[in-house]
Amino acid sequence: MAFENSSGETDLSVETSGKPVAENRRGFVKKLAVTALALGAGGLTVQFGRFMTPNVLYEAAKVFKVGKLGDFPIGSRIVIEGRGVEIVRGKEGIHAISLVCTHLGCLVNPVKNDPEVGYACPCHGSRFAPTGKVLGGAAPTDLPWYEMYMDHMGTLVVDASTVNHKRTKLVV
């Protein structure tokens, strides 16, 4: 007997033990080849993605020393250049706030002559309160605070890889 295969051609069926089999040999080989190709292409894409993803970064460390406590007098706001962090010391403690705008990553400018506004972004006009809370503009979230501690030598260290969600100040 004859039947049509997937490509519409009429093939003679291969008969084994008197019954026609569901799939002819060419159809099987074709499916096998397509499956192998798909697996190969998929694997290649995944491995290419792995290759393009660096395993080692030569970037500045996320944990860094900012200086001695004496460098930050009470009431001071000091920007750590190149780190995108400002160290703010008040009467009740000291904290590190990120200066990277949560909108698109520009550096915000500290605002010093306005009690309401602490930071303003030059790129798209976002404004933040001195605590980092969004006041207006395009920024979707508040400026995060980073974990901060004093090491055994008495040097202040900022850990920019860990966000201080509770916004607790380091009491010194």
Next chain:
Amino acid sequence: MNKATYSLAESIKLLPVNIRNSVIRRGGGSEDQERASVVFGNLFLHLHPVRVHLNTLRLGYTLGLGLISFYLLVILIISGILLMFYYIPSIDMAYNSMLDLEFAVSFGVVLRNMHRWAAHAMVAFVFFHMCRVFYTASYKSPREFNWVVGVCLLLLTLFLSFTGYLLPWDQLAFWAITVGTNIVTYVPWIGDELRYLMLGGTEVGQMALLRFYVLHIAVLPMVMAALVGVHFWRIRKDGGLSRPLDN
């Protein structure tokens, strides 16, 4: 020369003609055939049809915007290759090599400005070309596929502009790419991974500069060249330049 035997003097005398004939490979046929073979016998001209409709030759229908875009691409490729002789894609050298091109290299300032202005113009003219195609309804059947190829070419043009923007490595470049790659993080689910892949890290640094450079000078131009070929070929296959029907 069909004759199997000829003298040395003869063969030397015929050498220029033989070389010319082997290159041009023409001859015979009517005058029309002769003229047609000039076009389809040449690799560079054969993209163009041998016979064109009268309306195709009227500038007012297309304003030549597609070809202007293409010629701008040619200017960009030539000036870009020349810039590559002096530009060093390293964060310590990039800005200085750009300044060298501006102030120290002979004709460097001309080349750099040609590259820069041609890039701006290409974005504009590709957009104008798209408008023309849209307003003359030339995207309609049978040209839908070529419209899609054209959209890909527009995106490639924009992406080439974006990757080229980082290369001077000045403040403008740095913050533009910082903002641009942060926009990528808003892609659902894979945004952060996509930015990491684009920058080769978490900040705009040496890896980012190198990645953008390779994309700008190798990967994207090759894709561009291939798609431009497809775009031109499809114009022929879809019935030539879009034009009003015969009146």
